[in-house]
Amino acid sequence: MYVCIFIGIMSAFVKSNKTTNEAEKYVSSKASFAVCDNDNSELSRALVEYLSEEHELYEEEIKDETESIQDNLYNRNIHAFLRIPAGFEENVKNGNYVDSLEVITIPGTSTSKVFESDVDSYLGNLSIFLSEGYSVEDAVKCTNEIMKVEIAVTLPDVGNDSNVRSVSYSLFNYLGWIFVVMMIVGITPVLQVFGRKELRDRIECSSYKFSNVNKELILGVAITGFGICIAIFGVTAALLKNEVLTEKGLWFGINMVTYMMVAVSLAFLVSKLTNNEQIVSMIANIVSLGMSFICGIFVPMEFLGENVKKVAHLLPAFWYNKACVGIDQGAGAHLTEILSSMGIQILFAIVILIAGVIIARKKRSA
Numbered sequence: 491m492y493v494c495i496f497i498g499i500m501s502a503f504v505k506s507n508k509t510t511n512e513a514e515k516y517v518s519s520k521a522s523f524a525v526c527d528n529d530n531s532e533l534s535r536a537l538v539e540y541l542s543e544e545h546e547l548y549e550e551e552i553k554d555e556t557e558s559i560q561d562n563l564y565n566r567n568i569h570a571f572l573r574i575p576a577g578f579e580e581n582v583k584n585g586n587y588v589d590s591l592e593v594i595t596i597p598g599t600s601t602s603k604v605f606e607s608d609v610d611s612y613l614g615n616l617s618i619f620l621s622e623g624y625s626v627e628d629a630v631k632c633t634n635e636i637m638k639v640e641i642a643v644t645l646p647d648v649g650n651d652s653n654v655r656s657v658s659y660s661l662f663n664y665l666g667w668i669f670v671v672m673m674i675v676g677i678t679p680v681l682q683v684f685g686r687k688e689l690r691d692r693i694e695c696s697s698y699k700f701s702n703v704n705k706e707l708i709l710g711v712a713i714t715g716f717g718i719c720i721a722i723f724g725v726t727a728a729l730l731k732n733e734v735l736t737e738k739g740l741w742f743g744i745n746m747v748t749y750m751m752v753a754v755s756l757a758f759l760v761s762k763l764t765n766n767e768q769i770v771s772m773i774a775n776i777v778s779l780g781m782s783f784i785c786g787i788f789v790p791m792e793f794l795g796e797n798v799k800k801v802a803h804l805l806p807a808f809w810y811n812k813a814c815v816g817i818d819q820g821a822g823a824h825l826t827e828i829l830s831s832m833g834i835q836i837l838f839a840i841v842i843l844i845a846g847v848i849i850a851r852k853k854r855s856a
Contacts, residue, residue: 504661563594572591656733658733667779669749681762685762813827
């Protein structure tokens with residue numbers, strides 16, 4: 491179930507990230523609007539002309555009646571209706587541009603908010619020039635020039651700590667969360683069956699060695715873990731062929747298998763700590779979410795405090811995330827860091843596994 495859910499999330503995530511440069515594809519929302527200009531002044535015509543350039547002026551005539559306006563808004567013929575009353579130009583000249591006209595929109599839509607914002611911005615700039623003594627003609631000209639100014643936004647290059655990561659990094663990094671939940675919830679209940687007194691007594695009455703029982707249980711969970719890794723890597727390769735079927739993808743796969751060992755070791759340990767199936771899910775979520783929040787999986791490490799980072803060093807998810815970051819930045823340049831992070835993960839897996847075996851032996855002796 492967890493594998494299918496994660497694969498579904500992966501598919502949706504990849505589909506929503508097809509375009510890597512979001513800044514280049516940004517286009518402001520355009521509203522369809524109608525106008526009733528009862529002032530027909532130089533300022534009102536200038537406002538309508540500006541809005542027509544930024545948005546779409548509805549060509550068909552709409553009566554300035556509540557029922558007609560509401561019908562057109564409801565049917566989405568228009569997103570906004572602009573009512574300019576008589577005396578609009580005089581009100582703007584006197585600085586009363588806020589209440590000088592009425593904008594009727596579809597509440598809560600992004601297009602209507604953009605339209606209202608454009609109206610307020612234009613009238614605000616226009617009112618400033620008029621208050622400084624500009625003529626109507628000059629004020630309109632200067633306002634049009636200001637409204638056409640665009641701001642170039644660039645992301646700073648902050649080197650190795652850059653937040654800009656590949657889509658494949660995001661997918662494999664989130665495995666640091668889902669793997670622990672998946673293994674504990676999926677494997678621990680099976681292992682708990684072998685910890686029940688009745689079944690344990692039957693096995694111990696036989697000539698079967700205790701070491702063989704644990705050896706085969708460990709082999710069983712390892713095969714399960716490898717099976718899940720193969721399934722996830724296969725789906726990821728199908729979704730991101732150009733990124734995953736590369737040297738970087740291979741390193742991501744190796745790191746995934748390494749962390750899988752940690753996850754199945756945790757499942758083995760939890761099965762020895764408790765026989766209560768009801769609290770397995772709670773333990774899985776506490777452990778996985780706790781590590782994910784402080785080890786860089788949910789929140790990038792550069793946003794975490796120094797004390798949090800010190801604690802994170804004591805958890806295996808930190809080293810999994812560190813390896814993912816190194817792989818995404820270039821395995822060749824960070825090979826030592828990647829291999830050391832994987833080695834520490836393996837040490838975590840061994841220590842957790844040994845702890846589980848010791849607890850199992852003590853329970854057997856008791």
